[in-house]
């Protein structure tokens with residue numbers, strides 16, 4: 001009798017019937033005259049049993065891991081006392097190899113293992129992806145983006161697709177990838193924010209899922225040269241609304257994932273101790289964070305006027321307390337987040353540390369000093385640190401023109417962005433979520449490099 005082709009996910013309804021399954025040999029074990037295959041087809045794993053004639057062929061003897069195969073047989077409930085994925089197994093009576101994988105030195109399992117050098121794992125990323133954990137992280141990423149899209153839709157944000165090739169910078173000239181665009185200078189986008197801002201009067205609140213590029217020479221656990229950036233922009237809000245919105249979107253998205261059986265299983269597999277964060281998230285003003293760091297003895301490397309680290313006679317960096325106006329570097333930020341142990345909104349950073357477009361905060365009465373703060377916030381997660389950066393935007397045209405000047409930006413290529421303040425300006429704000437960083441937190445991965453399909457970092461653009 002003929003057998004219809006079924007994906008592993010849909011096998012349950014075919015118990016006792018014949019089925020034809022296509023996939024890759026994920027695990028392989030022989031015992032006496034029986035060959036056990038765990039087959040993988042992307043929708044799940046299936047145990048298949050070859051015994052008798054189907055196990056006594058040359059093809060069966062030389063079958064290798066990662067070969068692609070076609071299996072036909074009868075699906076039966078797994079005998080009592082034996083475990084198999086899905087609680088059933090395929091008793092194979094016909095099968096064939098579709099594409100053999102090498103044996104010997106080139107065999108899949110001889111190319112790498114969990115303890116291989118990171119550079120080998122990076123070169124073989126196309127094969128590493130086939131592993132259970134690596135593929136589960138990518139599956140969770142897909143579920144997470146679907147859940148975000150559903151949450152945004154519920155909050156009436158519209159998805160748009162801004163360009164990657166741009167002629168304006170957003171987050172500082174130092175980290176731009178420059179390219180020759182038909183003889184004109186252009187850049188790979190650092191952030192789609194400016195484009196989202198122009199969409200507000202057309203579409204209302206908007207979001208995008210777009211690659212961002214940063215030519216940062218940062219070899220850290222959380223920096224990529226290209227990353228997936230989930231950005232949103234909202235009109236007619238204030239700073240408090242912005243932080244509440246970020247918190248709501250993240251929590252509702254996490255709740256959706258936990259309510260989805262498949263996604264919840266992935267989280268459980270990758271991060272068994274995950275619990276959804278309690279609301280409201282802690283909020284810590286930048287000036288209070290500086291005091292907190294000093295109270296907890298968390299210092300940073302001293303730098304001279306040129307920005308070089310000052311070292312002592314043994315070549316060790318000199319560690320000093322944080323002062324108001326200092327950037328909170330990754331190491332200090334990470335220590336702080338890990339001690340606090342919950343999500344934290346760090347907010348109201350000095351204008352000097354932040355981008356040209358950020359709205360200035362109203363001065364606290366009697367604050368006296370000339371520290372200018374912005375309505376800006378970073379959301380920090382334990383184990384990762386900053387996963388979201390956001391702010392209210394300058395809505396006044398003259399203030400924006402002064403912002404360009406301060407940053408040394410030629411306003412000409414920004415005419416379209418400036419126009420947003422000319423044609424019906426409004427109070428507005430938005431944020432960007434680093435998708436790989438959020439995933440590193442959710443899936444408890446050591447580095448964002450495990451959370452990207454094909455990660456790029458300084459010097460790496462293959463595979």
Ligand code: 4AD
Pocket residue numbers: 170171190191192193214216222223224225226227229231232386387388389390391430431432433434435436437448
């Ligand atoms: O803090 P950033 O630079 O903010 C912006 O780009 C804003 N224009 C976003 C906006 O308001 N629409 O980047 C936002 C987030 C960071 O919090 C971080 O999670 C992630 O993007 N990110 C990176 N992720 C991986 N590798 C890098 N090099 C990253 N740089 C930023």
Ligand code: MG
Pocket residue numbers: 378386388389
């Ligand atoms: Mg940031």
